[in-house]
Amino acid sequence: MSKEISSPYAQFRDLKALYVTDISSLAWCEQQFHYSLHAGGRTETTEMKAGSDIHLKLELEVHDLIKVSIETSEDLWGLKLFNLLFGLEALRTTGETRELPIFGFVSDIFVFGIIDQIKKFSNRRIRKNNDWEWRICDTKTRSKCFRPKKSDVPSSVKYQIMLYKKLFDNLAEGSIEEERIFEVLDLDADKPFSKKFSKYIKIYFSNNKKLNTLRKLMAFIKNYFGFFWKSSNVLEVNYKYQGDGSDLGSLYFEYEEDMLDKHLKRSIIYWKGDREPEGVPIEEAWKCQICEYAENCEWRLKKSSNVLEVNYKYQGDGSD
Ligand code: SF4
Numbered sequence: 001m002s003k004e005i006s007s008p009y010a011q012f013r014d015l016k017a018l019y020v021t022d023i024s025s026l027a028w029c030e031q032q033f034h035y036s037l038h039a040g041g042r043t044e045t046t047e048m049k050a051g052s053d054i055h056l057k058l059e060l061e062v063h064d065l066i067k068v069s070i071e072t073s074e075d076l077w078g079l080k081l082f083n084l085l086f087g088l089e090a091l092r093t094t095g096e097t098r099e100l101p102i103f104g105f106v107s108d109i110f111v112f113g114i115i116d117q118i119k120k121f122s123n124r125r126i127r128k129n130n131d132w133e134w135r136i137c138d139t140k141t142r143s144k145c146f147r148p149k150k151s152d153v154p155s156s157v158k159y160q161i162m163l164y165k166k167l168f169d170n171l172a173e174g175s176i177e178e179e180r181i182f183e184v185l186d187l188d189a190d191k192p193f194s195k196k197f198s199k200y201i202k203i204y205f206s207n208n209k210k211l212n213t214l215r216k217l218m219a220f221i222k223n224y225f226g227f228f229w230k231s232s233n234v235l236e237v238n239y240k241y242q243g244d245g246s247d248l249g250s251l252y253f254e255y256e257e258d259m260l261d262k263h264l265k266r267s268i269i270y271w272k273g274d275r276e277p278e279g280v281p282i283e284e285a286w287k288c289q290i291c292e293y294a295e296n297c298e299w300r301l302k303k304s305s306n307v308l309e310v311n312y313k314y315q316g317d318g319s320d
Pocket of ligand 1: 031033294
């Protein structure tokens with residue numbers, strides 16, 4: 001089997017798009033991510049379900065949700081673009097949006113993600129753009145009713161939010177490579193949306209006649225992004241308590257482009273099958289204690305065979 005066929009990208013991503021979390025999750029443990037890919041994804045736990053419910057509740061505070069029928073791949077990506085457009089409109093008019101679709105290229109791979117929240121915040125130190133910035137925020141839910149320490153924010157969370165910022169900023173700078181996107185996703189940019197989907201656009205978007213193909217919609221969005229500019233270098237993680245959804249406060253960290261780029265490079269090499277996944281280093285072996293693959297993990301077994309053991313016995317009765 002050729003390397004191209006056997007790469008995780010070829011094996012597990014039929015839609016030819018990686019999610020932002022496909023890249024950020026590798027920072028927790030690549031080996032664990034690799035096992036979960038082969039197992040068909042992670043099984044939804046009660047905690048994950050509680051987290052999804054809280055995210056939905058937060059989204060409903062700022063958006064209405066409606067059911068839309070789609071028939072073609074062009075409809076599917078058209079819907080994502082319309083959601084982006086609605087989200088940008090909310091951001092422009094109210095200063096806040098949630099669940100904003102975002103996309104772009106990392107190396108030659110198309111990457112897609114959904115930003116939990118972007119909001120306008122005032123920063124008196126800034127002497128441009130009316131003294132305010134766009135701040136990107138991700139919401140995390142916890143089973144414990146207190147916020148973690150700043151040093152405990154995992155690098156996977158930081159990479160996730162930093163990649164959101166990078167993708168958002170690229171779009172805000174007008175660098176949408178639409179032809180490349182259509183080609184990679186194998187989309188017919190000039191094929192009209194299906195009747196059912198067009199009906200939805202007609203109800204919810206007054207410019208429907210002009211925006212009946214992906215090419216026209218993408219051009220409109222590109223133009224619309226002219227209103228926005230690069231987001232803040234300060235990124236936010238907001239914590240909610242899974243028990244009752246109450247707010248536990250936020251932690252903030254700085255965007256570090258070099259660090260992100262190094263991670264992106266390493267991740268793409270993994271996805272293309274040009275290197276094997278790695279497990280956690282010895283200093284992070286505590287992650288193995290809470291890992292569902294610990295029992296049969298090859299990385300762990302290999303590492304533990306290299307660890308030398310000193311066993312202590314009590315001289316009195318020889319007990320361990
Ligand atoms: Fe990673 Fe440890 Fe789990 Fe292996 S046991 S997959 S090294 S976290």
